[in-house]
Amino acid sequence: MSEATASEKTTTSGQLTADEISNLTRQTNYGTWRFQKNWKPLHIADAEGCWFTDGAGKRYLDFSSQLMCVNLGHKNARVVESIAQQAKDLAYVSPGFTTESRARLSAKLLEVLPQGMEKFFFSTSGTEANEAAFKIARMYTGKNKIISRYRSYHGSTAGSMAATGDPRRWAMEPIGKAMDFVFAPETNCYDCPIKHTYPDCGIACADYIEHMIRNESDVAAVIVEPVVGTNGVLVPPPEYMPKLREICDQYGVLLIDDEVMTGWGRTGKWFCVEHWGVKPDILVTAKGITSAYVPLGLCATTRKIADYFEDHYFSHGHTYEAHPLTLGPAVATIEEMQRLNLVERAAEMEPYLRGKLEALKAKHPSVGDVRGLGLFFAVEIVKNRKTKQLFNTMRDKVEGKPLVVDQISAKMMAQGVSIQAWVSHFVIAPPLIVTREELDFGIAALDEHLSIADALVDR
Numbered sequence: 001m002s003e004a005t006a007s008e009k010t011t012t013s014g015q016l017t018a019d020e021i022s023n024l025t026r027q028t029n030y031g032t033w034r035f036q037k038n039w040k041p042l043h044i045a046d047a048e049g050c051w052f053t054d055g056a057g058k059r060y061l062d063f064s065s066q067l068m069c070v071n072l073g074h075k076n077a078r079v080v081e082s083i084a085q086q087a088k089d090l091a092y093v094s095p096g097f098t099t100e101s102r103a104r105l106s107a108k109l110l111e112v113l114p115q116g117m118e119k120f121f122f123s124t125s126g127t128e129a130n131e132a133a134f135k136i137a138r139m140y141t142g143k144n145k146i147i148s149r150y151r152s153y154h155g156s157t158a159g160s161m162a163a164t165g166d167p168r169r170w171a172m173e174p175i176g177k178a179m180d181f182v183f184a185p186e187t188n189c190y191d192c193p194i195k196h197t198y199p200d201c202g203i204a205c206a207d208y209i210e211h212m213i214r215n216e217s218d219v220a221a222v223i224v225e226p227v228v229g230t231n232g233v234l235v236p237p238p239e240y241m242p243k244l245r246e247i248c249d250q251y252g253v254l255l256i257d258d259e260v261m262t263g264w265g266r267t268g269k270w271f272c273v274e275h276w277g278v279k280p281d282i283l284v285t286a287k288g289i290t291s292a293y294v295p296l297g298l299c300a301t302t303r304k305i306a307d308y309f310e311d312h313y314f315s316h317g318h319t320y321e322a323h324p325l326t327l328g329p330a331v332a333t334i335e336e337m338q339r340l341n342l343v344e345r346a347a348e349m350e351p352y353l354r355g356k357l358e359a360l361k362a363k364h365p366s367v368g369d370v371r372g373l374g375l376f377f378a379v380e381i382v383k384n385r386k387t388k389q390l391f392n393t394m395r396d397k398v399e400g401k402p403l404v405v406d407q408i409s410a411k412m413m414a415q416g417v418s419i420q421a422w423v424s425h426f427v428i429a430p431p432l433i434v435t436r437e438e439l440d441f442g443i444a445a446l447d448e449h450l451s452i453a454d455a456l457v458d459r
């Protein structure tokens with residue numbers, strides 16, 4: 001039966017099989033960040049805790065919390081109830097009004113955000129929250145340029161894509177992206193882009209940003225993921241963030257802390273920047289703020305920035321800004337994280353996870369590096385441990401070539417473990433409620449299928 005005939009049949013019968021659901025979706029929807037032709041979306045029917053279930057009833061361990069966002073795990077009863085309650089109480093009013101959930105969430109945010117983050121703009125995604133951050137930084141400083149780093153992802157809309165260093169930006173260049181974004185080298189002590197070695201380097205990657213600020217002029221802000229997420233779970237050396245803060249202060253440049261992925265307990269602190277006691281000027285987050293149950297993003301600023309707009313036009317907004325249906329569930333999410341002590345739990349689980357992953361590195365010649373914080377780790381695979389040559393390149397990824405990481409993750413999926421992979425590494429970021437047994441189950445699958453990469457290493 002052709003796909004078209006299948007979809008016609010399903011719409012009239014009302015009973016959809018898993019195949020029909022998948023076919024109808026692929027015919028009529030774009031699959032994100034991919035060539036469309038081999039997209040066969042798996043029908044997911046249910047999810048609970050650290051597991052989800054497909055239409056055929058097969059269960060999968062959610063080893064990367066979907067897109068590193070379901071921090072509470074699936075189907076948390078209180079959050080589910082808060083969604084229903086908010087829908088019953090008040091589904092929508094325009095952002096010029098306020099609601100009880102808006103006030104309650106704002107009070108909760110003052111409690112859990114890094115000290116100094118005092119005024120909030122709500123969006124419905126991380127990319128929009130970053131767009132707000134860029135506009136606020138530009139309006140406040142009267143300057144234009146934003147410095148970002150090559151290995152970064154800040155979102156898919158024009159400004160956030162322009163700030164994204166990774167190859168997802170390439171398709172939009174030069175006309176599809178916003179202007180005035182410039183790139184610095186990232187901090188990557190495993191494979192330093194400027195060929196230094198920590199600690200002798202004196203944190204040269206931060207010095208390079210100072211050099212850029214001096215030579216670019218007109219710099220409004222520097223944006224960083226405090227631990228780079230999708231692009232490698234790159235943990236900076238302890239001196240990096242404090243040094244960057246100092247440089248920004250010296251030149252009157254704002255520091256934007258993109259915690260879309262690293263926030264909400266993921267790294268064993270409420271927010272990652274707290275590992276180094278650094279206070280950003282603007283903090284952006286999304287994902288874990290509602291454990292992804294409803295779409296919410298946040299751009300938070302200091303009081304100093306907020307005060308500026310008392311007498312200057314705040315030229316930004318959305319119909320769905322502070323959408324009530326997103327705010328009630330955020331309050332419930334934060335309360336659940338506090339009740340279950342999930343931030344502390346992520347920190348406590350770190351040594352266990354690190355130990356398990358270090359054991360994989362000792363065993364598998366294809367594992368080049370293991371790095372991370374809390375329940376947020378990368379396992380990077382290499383063809384050659386000495387030269388650190390990767391199996392695939394960024395270009396392979398955007399040209400849709402088969403990647404070694406994808407072969408491994410497909411085998412893991414068949415075995416019931418869902419894991420995110422990107423060019424040459426896997427991201428291990430389970431829900432923060434994960435048990436040791438669940439970690440063991442996921443790592444055993446990775447252990448088994450790393451043999452695919454082991455067979456391809458240079459001998």
Ligand SMILES: Cc1ncc(COP(=O)(O)O)c(C=O)c1O
Pocket residue numbers: 067124125126127128130153154155156225229230258259260261286287
């Ligand atoms: C660090 C970072 N910033 C921004 C974004 C964009 O968030 P969203 O996909 O909600 O637009 C992401 C998404 O993965 C991210 O990881």
